[in-house]
Amino acid sequence: MKTFVCIKYVPDTSEAEVKLNPDGLTVDDSRFSFDINDADNYAVEESVQIKEAQGGEVTVLSIGPKKSEVMIRMALAKGCDKAMRVEDERMYGHDPLMVAKVLAGAIKGQEFDLVLTGCMASDDWHMSTGVALAEELGVNHASMVNKVEVLDGKVKVNRELEGGLLESVEVELPAVLTIQTGINEPRYAPIKGIRMAQKKELNVVSLDDIGVDPAAVGADASGIELEKLYIPEVVSTAEYLEGEPEEKAEKLATILHKGGLL
Amino acid sequence: MDFSLSDSEIMIQQMVRDFSQNELAPIAADLDREGRFPQEIIEKMAALDLFALPFSEDYGGTGDGYLAYVLAVEEISRACASTGITYAAHCSIGTGPIYLFGTEEQKQKWVVPCAEGKMLAAFGLTEPDAGSDAGGTKTTAVLDNGQWVINGNKCFITNATYAGVVIITAVTEPGKGAHGISAFIVPRDSEGFSVSAPYEKLGLKASDTAEIVMDNVRIPENYLLGNRGEGFKQFLQALDGGRISIGALSVGIAQASLDAALDYAKERRQFGQLISKFQAIQFKLADMATAVELARLAVYRAAWLKDQGLPFTRESAMAKLFASETAVKTALEAIQIFGGYGYTREYPVERYLRDAKLMEIGEGTSEIQRLVIARQLGC
Numbered sequence: 001m002k003t004f005v006c007i008k009y010v011p012d013t014s015e016a017e018v019k020l021n022p023d024g025l026t027v028d029d030s031r032f033s034f035d036i037n038d039a040d041n042y043a044v045e046e047s048v049q050i051k052e053a054q055g056g057e058v059t060v061l062s063i064g065p066k067k068s069e070v071m072i073r074m075a076l077a078k079g080c081d082k083a084m085r086v087e088d089e090r091m092y093g094h095d096p097l098m099v100a101k102v103l104a105g106a107i108k109g110q111e112f113d114l115v116l117t118g119c120m121a122s123d124d125w126h127m128s129t130g131v132a133l134a135e136e137l138g139v140n141h142a143s144m145v146n147k148v149e150v151l152d153g154k155v156k157v158n159r160e161l162e163g164g165l166l167e168s169v170e171v172e173l174p175a176v177l178t179i180q181t182g183i184n185e186p187r188y189a190p191i192k193g194i195r196m197a198q199k200k201e202l203n204v205v206s207l208d209d210i211g212v213d214p215a216a217v218g219a220d221a222s223g224i225e226l227e228k229l230y231i232p233e234v235v236s237t238a239e240y241l242e243g244e245p246e247e248k249a250e251k252l253a254t255i256l257h258k259g260g261l262l
Numbered sequence: 263m264d265f266s267l268s269d270s271e272i273m274i275q276q277m278v279r280d281f282s283q284n285e286l287a288p289i290a291a292d293l294d295r296e297g298r299f300p301q302e303i304i305e306k307m308a309a310l311d312l313f314a315l316p317f318s319e320d321y322g323g324t325g326d327g328y329l330a331y332v333l334a335v336e337e338i339s340r341a342c343a344s345t346g347i348t349y350a351a352h353c354s355i356g357t358g359p360i361y362l363f364g365t366e367e368q369k370q371k372w373v374v375p376c377a378e379g380k381m382l383a384a385f386g387l388t389e390p391d392a393g394s395d396a397g398g399t400k401t402t403a404v405l406d407n408g409q410w411v412i413n414g415n416k417c418f419i420t421n422a423t424y425a426g427v428v429i430i431t432a433v434t435e436p437g438k439g440a441h442g443i444s445a446f447i448v449p450r451d452s453e454g455f456s457v458s459a460p461y462e463k464l465g466l467k468a469s470d471t472a473e474i475v476m477d478n479v480r481i482p483e484n485y486l487l488g489n490r491g492e493g494f495k496q497f498l499q500a501l502d503g504g505r506i507s508i509g510a511l512s513v514g515i516a517q518a519s520l521d522a523a524l525d526y527a528k529e530r531r532q533f534g535q536l537i538s539k540f541q542a543i544q545f546k547l548a549d550m551a552t553a554v555e556l557a558r559l560a561v562y563r564a565a566w567l568k569d570q571g572l573p574f575t576r577e578s579a580m581a582k583l584f585a586s587e588t589a590v591k592t593a594l595e596a597i598q599i600f601g602g603y604g605y606t607r608e609y610p611v612e613r614y615l616r617d618a619k620l621m622e623i624g625e626g627t628s629e630i631q632r633l634v635i636a637r638q639l640g641c
Contacts, residue, residue: 035276069269070269070272070273070276073269073270073273074273074276074277077273077277188277188280188281188310189273189277190309190310190311191274191277191310191311191312191314191315191324191326192311192314192324194270194273194274194277195270195324195325195326197270197273198269198270
């Protein structure tokens with residue numbers, strides 16, 4: 001089983017208040033620590049468990065800056081075999097379709113049975129990169145997967161639907177699965193794994209290296225333009241009634257009457 | 263001057279932080295209340311190779327060095343200082359002396375299982391009348407028919423109940439003071455070796471501390487550790503390393519106190535605003551954060567010196583002294599910020615204070631640290 005696992009480097013917004021940069025388009029990330037997207041962490045564990053049961057090889061794929069290599073090496077420390085990091089300022093990261101095209105470009109031309117990735121990223125919540133990636137690769141997909149069973153030439157997966165309903169489907173390989181959190185219990189990387197991870201192959205590539213035309217994944221190619229990010233204004237809708245109790249009661253009755261509540 | 267950690271050190275720190283916060287922090291209050299030694303946590307730590315951290319690959323270690331080990335001690339202690347001291351005592355002063363002074367054969371026999379986490383180690387220096395005052399050592403070892411016969415009591419021994427091996431000091435040349443003391447490797451299952459019921463302590467209640475009694479314990483002649491008569495000198499060297507880990511433990515507890523106090527100050531409202539908006543509370547938090555950061559720098563630097571093979575006796579004593587006093591002060595201030603709630607068991611800060619106090623006592627009191635530092639200054 002040859003597997004790719006796509007992971008994203010995201011800020012931990014629980015640590016500090018979100019503040020915007022003056023450009024209004026980016027978040028001030030200087031106060032956050034960054035780590036693997038939660039759902040992607042489960043995808044890494046699933047890929048390693050599949051490898052441990054079936055044999056094969058797992059390649060970590062990520063688009064991100066140099067400092068994300070610690071996250072990538074952590075996936076290698078947990079048992080993934082090698083990694084590829086794409087870094088290129090010319091791609092338009094706000095559009096999941098452009099991201100999917102880049103990921104597909106990195107995977108194309110290599111043999112694979114499965115591509116796993118988290119069902120959504122905790123920073124932009126698009127929930128569409130994995131599905132778009134399947135389209136770009138021209139393979140089957142299943143989303144929101146919370147169980148994977150490997151069969152001959154296909155996988156049987158459970159998909160999580162609304163209201164606690166589960167759907168069981170068989171998907172022919174090769175396929176892309178977007179993994180839901182809770183599918184497994186992600187392991188901690190043992191120290192010896194962390195040591196070994198420093199020696200595993202981690203290729204850093206540009207769009208040119210993976211044969212992706214920068215114009216096809218740039219801002220101009222995208223149908224999405226990020227206008228602005230903003231933090232919703234806190235508006236107060238509470239009205240304080242002043243005066244003696246009789247006056248307050250009268251005012252309240254008038255408001256309720258006007259609002260059609262009396 | 264480069265203060266950045268290596269990629270693997272950052273990963274070790276992050277992994278141990280995740281492990282400690284997810285697996286240990288949620289049960290730390292219960293462990294303290296029940297006084298329960300968390301065997302299951304020790305096993306998980308062994309599986310993550312945590313016991314292997316400070317030792318070289320030749321002896322079952324990972325070869326990551328002392329700074330990486332110190333990062334682990336800090337993160338574990340931030341969640342549960344009891345587990346922190348179990349871990350630190352095992353690595354630095356339990357296994358440390360065999361790793362530093364053992365023969366190849368001794369290291370293969372004892373360091374390897376200790377580094378693999380298959381066996382816990384303890385360090386037996388302190389006696390009812392001796393500790394830092396080596397001259398008071400009453401335990402004796404006499405060579406008889408190719409075997410050492412050991413008699414005596416050791417007190418305040420961390421991990422005594424669970425250790426598979428204990429490194430002890432005993433007088434081999436009476437009348438020669440510190441120069442007449444030798445160190446020995448004593449297996450836990452030796453005949454005549456017994457361990458008392460654990461002490462009832464103020465804090466660190468989920469760690470094991472007990473007394474060891476050796477009544478005509480016989481061990482092979484080659485269980486002598488290092489040269490005869492150099493036991494006390496060796497133990498002082500082992501303690502130089504041990505003090506760095508007590509410093510790391512202290513930084514972990516102090517950070518936990520700061521974390522708890524800061525979170526509380528940002529939630530608690532009085533007089534119509536968050537108490538974190540009051541300058542009186544802000545100044546406390548600013549002082550706490552500053553002291554924690556300085557203590558951390560001192561501890562990391564001492565560990566770095568040790569990893570570089572440079573002298574670190576003075577720096578480790580300074581780091582231990584400053585970090586342990588910071589841990590106590592920070593815990594006290596955290597309680598003050600919590601007010602009445604801080605004095606109850608509903609919140610963790612009273613535990614942090616009880617745990618922190620031992621840091622000013624174990625592996626040389628603050629007074630002894632000042633003596634060590636003064637001696638290093640040439641006094």
